[in-house]
Amino acid sequence: MIKKNYLLAPGPTPVPSNILLKGANETIHHRTPQFIEIAKEALDGLKYLFQTENQVFALASSGTGAMEAAVANLLSPGDKAIVVVAGKFGERWKEICESFNVDVVEVAVEWGDYIEPEELKKILADNEDAKVVFTTHSETSTGTVMDLKGIAAVVKESNAVLVTDAVSSLLAQELRMDDWGVDVIVSGSQKGVMLPPGLGFIALSEKAWKLVENSKSPKYYFDLKAYRKKYPDFPYTPAVNLIYQLKEAVEMIKNEGIENVWNRHRILADAVRNGVKALGLELLSKKPGNVCTAVKVPKEVDGGKFTKLLRDKYGVTIAGGQAHLKGKIFRIAHLGYMSKFDVIVALSAVEMGLNELGYKVALGKGVMAAEEVFLKEGV
């Protein structure tokens, strides 16, 4: 049978065809009023996505580039930073900090678990000289969401600046930069924003800019002062066609309304969780978020074989586990340009795939449980 592709991994996520085609418009020169006008609309739109009045910068890089920008611009060698590590992307903060000779206070959280604001409060009290707290809003490697609002309230009371990796959470989880007082948010294009990969986003509060003024870390391409100076123009050639696409995506998101986008992700996540539980499967996360659902692979099943079967035979790309979770979990994303039948496809693929590998689950039972959620929600 022909194999249609279903991209149900937590990034890159499916790109709507109108956005794909927008990127096929002819490349124009970036130092023209024509382009600056497009860029301004796109970048202004990012303010809405971040729920902030701060400027949001679009770097020609992946989300990791935006993470490096946060570290290199906020800190100097020898500065102390608290890094919450609850999975692969928390580890990335730690690695980047170490690469820039930052003195890391690691808060190790079990993968799948999360940190409570009260715990962080104690750690902050013990580390009054910490300049930055690095967190991961949605830890994609475990499908866990953190109480960012609560964490922000705690960090606000300290001298430290709160940085959060919202690469996967942006638009999938409620996120209000200004209202909650998150100082720095980094994100990327290929997740909730529904674009191809190639843009990293970053916004900074006034409190954060004060740290930037004193940072002595080497940087050039990611020097945010250069971006601020040129905004809404760019210091170096921007990814012109991705900026066209960003403008298009922003319009789609505004039309849907950000609360509706958040709510859609909540419903999709509920449906997936209900579906996999109905199949007798177990979630990894102690606080599952709306980005992706991490499901424990039954002991009898080879996790690598399972995701490979879905991808290569069914055309359904879900994600496996990373690092020590490799082969032990699979992750179904419900992120970005997704609606209810993407969930149905995912659950159907899981049902058939497990059975095909000899692990019996009741066909249709996961799908049924998801349908119940959708009908209850009236969507």
Next chain:
Amino acid sequence: MIKKNYLLAPGPTPVPSNILLKGANETIHHRTPQFIEIAKEALDGLKYLFQTENQVFALASSGTGAMEAAVANLLSPGDKAIVVVAGKFGERWKEICESFNVDVVEVAVEWGDYIEPEELKKILADNEDAKVVFTTHSETSTGTVMDLKGIAAVVKESNAVLVTDAVSSLLAQELRMDDWGVDVIVSGSQKGVMLPPGLGFIALSEKAWKLVENSKSPKYYFDLKAYRKKYPDFPYTPAVNLIYQLKEAVEMIKNEGIENVWNRHRILADAVRNGVKALGLELLSKKPGNVCTAVKVPKEVDGGKFTKLLRDKYGVTIAGGQAHLKGKIFRIAHLGYMSKFDVIVALSAVEMGLNELGYKVALGKGVMAAEEVFLKEGV
């Protein structure tokens, strides 16, 4: 009259519609054999473009990101480097080096001029401890090409590693990484390679990799050891759709043949030079290259007004001057997806534009001179 757009600036350059549309293919997951196969073909193709057996890496960044990668991976704070500065992009090498606390020996060359291998030989002899020589193959700000082959022969005799910015020269000027012994070449997607902006390229010789092993500069996103380890996969999410486009571009270039591509650029440049000279205009460069032609703006003409008129009324985007050359030169690119009628359009626009601003040049005379070149070349 409707205004068709003619992008005749030295990057971004016009993107062929088949490449634009290739980027509109659905985004697939980057950690799949399907994508890795595409990436491998695209990256292998870059070897042909660089004329090298070395791996060429495609970074999700602009060319400036690839320049930073060269500095941050080759050097440590306090290391000495010779930097040839003959324009805006030589200055960029210097700025990046200074940002990374490299001890810069600046070789200041007048803008529009170039350095002879023999001069560099003396400077190398005076700076035996210099670890790297940074050069700019085509200095886009002045339209000047350097004798890279001769420079490479000189640097090869020293302990230093030769790095060249081939962001604009790649495919427009003959460039043979391995035969000439250029240690590090950086380039970008939006010039000769005919792609939208968003990819930076870099390749390193064995001699260069030895420096990388000892480099202590902070880096993470641009850490080339991580790219080497993953090649042809990527350490961080690559710009998937641009990689599709790169594969398409490589196929086009292979079909044309790299010698033919170089020769096409030579003919186009000859025609433009002949055309502007026939109009009585003067070139800035003492050694004009095949990327773009920098023309002195006649004293009677407002250079800013001139490029603006061409862009906003005619739809013809050429470049003005940068830094102290602002308003004093205009630059016509003949770079990338360009053929003879692009040159005709450029010269016609120059003829009409100058006349419209009250500076009389003979209408059709520049076009005629270009046509003579094309007929003589038999193209």
